Amino acid sequence: MIREFSSADILFIVSAVRWTLILSAIAFLGGAMGGLLIALSRTSHSKALRRMAAGFIQIFQGTPLLMQLFLVYFGLAVVGLPINPLLAAAVALTLHASAYLGEIWRGAIEAVPSGQTEAATALSLSYPDRMRHVILPQAMRVATAPTVGFLVQLIKGTSLASIIGFTELTRAGQIINNATFKPFLVFGTVAILYFILCWPLSLLARHMEARMRRAITR
Amino acid sequence: MTEHAIIMRAVNKFYGDFHALVDIDLTVERGERIVICGPSGSGKSTLIRTINQLEPIQSGTITVDGVELTAGGDNVAKVRQDVGMVFQSFNLFPHMTVLENCMLAPMKTRKTPRAEAEETARRYLERVKIPEQAGKYPAQLSGGQQQRVAIARALCMKPRIMLFDEPTSALDPEMVKEVLDTMIDLAREGMTMLCVTHEMEFARAVADRVIFMDKGLIVEENAPEAFFGSPKNERLQNFLGQIA
Numbered sequence: 001m002i003r004e005f006s007s008a009d010i011l012f013i014v015s016a017v018r019w020t021l022i023l024s025a026i027a028f029l030g031g032a033m034g035g036l037l038i039a040l041s042r043t044s045h046s047k048a049l050r051r052m053a054a055g056f057i058q059i060f061q062g063t064p065l066l067m068q069l070f071l072v073y074f075g076l077a078v079v080g081l082p083i084n085p086l087l088a089a090a091v092a093l094t095l096h097a098s099a100y101l102g103e104i105w106r107g108a109i110e111a112v113p114s115g116q117t118e119a120a121t122a123l124s125l126s127y128p129d130r131m132r133h134v135i136l137p138q139a140m141r142v143a144t145a146p147t148v149g150f151l152v153q154l155i156k157g158t159s160l161a162s163i164i165g166f167t168e169l170t171r172a173g174q175i176i177n178n179a180t181f182k183p184f185l186v187f188g189t190v191a192i193l194y195f196i197l198c199w200p201l202s203l204l205a206r207h208m209e210a211r212m213r214r215a216i217t218r
Numbered sequence: 219m220t221e222h223a224i225i226m227r228a229v230n231k232f233y234g235d236f237h238a239l240v241d242i243d244l245t246v247e248r249g250e251r252i253v254i255c256g257p258s259g260s261g262k263s264t265l266i267r268t269i270n271q272l273e274p275i276q277s278g279t280i281t282v283d284g285v286e287l288t289a290g291g292d293n294v295a296k297v298r299q300d301v302g303m304v305f306q307s308f309n310l311f312p313h314m315t316v317l318e319n320c321m322l323a324p325m326k327t328r329k330t331p332r333a334e335a336e337e338t339a340r341r342y343l344e345r346v347k348i349p350e351q352a353g354k355y356p357a358q359l360s361g362g363q364q365q366r367v368a369i370a371r372a373l374c375m376k377p378r379i380m381l382f383d384e385p386t387s388a389l390d391p392e393m394v395k396e397v398l399d400t401m402i403d404l405a406r407e408g409m410t411m412l413c414v415t416h417e418m419e420f421a422r423a424v425a426d427r428v429i430f431m432d433k434g435l436i437v438e439e440n441a442p443e444a445f446f447g448s449p450k451n452e453r454l455q456n457f458l459g460q461i462a
Contacts, residue, residue, distance in 0.1 A: 123323035
């Protein structure tokens with residue numbers, strides 16, 4: 001029953017990379033929208049909004065991503081939706097990314113000197129104009145490097161979706177390993193593929209961080 | 219049109235337990251130039267920051283150009299459009315050029331068309347004598363130039379009242395004059411001005427009235443000659459002795 005590890009197997013694993021990328025993209029874009037809402041709530045004047053956002057962050061930073069995946073996956077069935085691994089993984093990873101990006105961006109918003117808000121307020125700019133034209137463009141400079149850093153974490157985190165049966169890179173490796181029983185070879189290949197995805201991003205994050213530090217000390 | 223530019227009645231402001239402004243009564247006439255001085259922590263900056271509600275107050279009323287700030291609605295936004303403010307630390311927007319700094323608020327809050335906003339911005343940059351810096355970023359300018367941009371940025375909203383919060387305190391000595399000259403020009407043109415500053419030469423040159431604050435109270439107010447010539451309050455006498 002056990003067959004050889006062939007080039008067709010490698011092709012199968014490589015083609016699963018696209019699902020890892022699709023899942024990462026969905027989670028990152030969803031998380032960017034959710035994270036912006038969380039960050040704005042955390043820095044708002046409303047105590048209720050601040051508390052709610054803080055609670056959301058604590059729940060998602062204080063529980064394992066795997067449990068979040070399980071809860072969403074089985075939770076879909078509880079609310080009567082069909083069990084769908086891609087949907088469950090996308091929702092869970094989006095919520096997870098929202099919490100982390102929200103916290104990163106809250107820090108970036110708070111890093112913008114309060115004089116900027118005061119000057120914009122004194123010029124009678126409304127809250128949306130203040131955020132859009134004055135605060136967020138400055139916060140973005142601070143946030144870019146840690147955001148790319150988190151994207152690397154997120155890509156690696158999608159591997160957990162294999163456990164609820166979504167066939168991304170890791171799950172593709174498991175399937176091939178079950179047929180060929182060459183775990184070192186198979187998972188070595190899988191690991192190399194993750195590395196090829198993540199390493200350039202890590203370099204980019206480090207490069208941006210260094211550039212930021214130079215800009216600050218200048 | 220009301221006669222008074224600003225009317226403050228029984229204004230009280232607390233930071234927690236700290237009583238920052240104590241029963242402040244102040245009336246500012248149109249076109250009046252007022253200089254406010256006092257030791258640090260006396261409430262002078264807080265006072266002018268309540269006029270555009272950068273600092274909310276706990277009791278009392280503030281009426282600016284006939285609009286009562288504390289009455290709610292969009293009164294605060296209305297007042298802020300008519301009240302320009304210049305800060306000690308300039309607070310220019312570092313990611314925008316000088317010109318963009320000056321155009322943002324008119325375009326967003328007054329809905330001024332871009333071409334008109336740019337024309338106005340260039341005119342005011344001319345007036346503060348730095349038209350050639352329009353395309354630069356704030357970090358490329360000296361402190362004095364940045365503060366003049368900040369004044370131009372506030373003027374682009376065509377305010378009827380200008381507030382200055384220690385505008386020269388963060389400047390190197392050789393740059394103080396260029397900013398004060400700009401302010402003196404503005405005063406001569408009849409702008410209603412409230413300036414928190416320790417530049418007593420400026421107070422003598424342009425102020426109609428000088429106000430001394432201590433511990434959240436207006437302790438003494440007078441025309442400059444009497445204020446500097448024959449100060450009545452002992453704390454003011456000490457203060458003038460220290461800064462002279």
